[in-house]
Amino acid sequence: MYKVYLVGFMGSGKSAVGRRLSYLLKMPYYDMDKELVKKEKRSIPEIFEQEGEAYFRKIETDFLQNFRNESCIISTGGGVAMNEENIRIMRKTGLVLYLDATFQDIWMRVKNDKNRPVVQNSTKEELEQLYKKRRRNYKKAAHITILTGNRHLRQVTEYAGYQVNRLKGE
Numbered sequence: 001m002y003k004v005y006l007v008g009f010m011g012s013g014k015s016a017v018g019r020r021l022s023y024l025l026k027m028p029y030y031d032m033d034k035e036l037v038k039k040e041k042r043s044i045p046e047i048f049e050q051e052g053e054a055y056f057r058k059i060e061t062d063f064l065q066n067f068r069n070e071s072c073i074i075s076t077g078g079g080v081a082m083n084e085e086n087i088r089i090m091r092k093t094g095l096v097l098y099l100d101a102t103f104q105d106i107w108m109r110v111k112n113d114k115n116r117p118v119v120q121n122s123t124k125e126e127l128e129q130l131y132k133k134r135r136r137n138y139k140k141a142a143h144i145t146i147l148t149g150n151r152h153l154r155q156v157t158e159y160a161g162y163q164v165n166r167l168k169g170e
Contacts, residue, residue: 003094004164006075007138009131010116011109012101013148013156014075020157021073025164028072032063032080039063048117057083064089078118081137090141095167097160098142102149103131143167 004021006014015031022029033044036059040047047056060080067074080086090096107127110119119127139145144163148156 002071002168003090004073004160005090005094005096005141006073006099006160007081007090007096007141008078008099008101009103009106009134009138010078010118011106011113012078012099013153014099016153017099017157017160018073018075020153021160021164024157024161025073028070030067030072030074032060032074032076035067036060036063036077043115045115045117045120061086061089064093078134081141082134087137087141091143095144095164096142097163098138098145099156100135100138100145100147103128105149106131 004025004027006018006021008014018029018031021027036047036056037043040059042050044056047059057079060077061083064080064086076090080090087096107124110116111124113119118130122130146156146160146163151159
């Protein structure tokens with residue numbers, strides 16, 4: 001079993017790269033947030049509103065510990081790497097790829113997204129501070145950092161696929 005985890009700030013391209021990488025590597029793809037929504041039978045904003053962030057972070061860890069015993073690609077939630085246990089689980093069970101996008105690129109992608117509670121409840125400046133804080137943990141979690149600036153989705157995906165195959169020895 002070999003999992004590939006995509007980490008990075010919200011809007012860094014984890015879902016888009018994950019879907020394409022799945023096709024390229026012929027491995028199943030799962031979006032962690034979508035899997036949690038399916039399991040909880042409510043949206044992420046509803047989970048945050050009804051249970052709070054601590055509960056959401058707990059179900060993220062439960063997901064990493066218990067999700068499918070198969071080789072697959074998983075795009076993680078933007079805050080998953082803020083938990084040391086999550087980093088340990090991901091590094092132990094697979095390859096962690098950090099998609100490193102600039103804050104300006106991220107801001108352009110997420111500023112109007114109503115499904116991101118953190119965006120809706122933060123100013124641009126607060127979001128940038130969160131971005132800077134989380135980057136340290138993404139780097140700590142990552143086996144490989146992929147800079148996404150000035151690269152097309154295809155280029156990022158092909159490079160990620162190359163790294164996965166290289167480390168698997170193919």
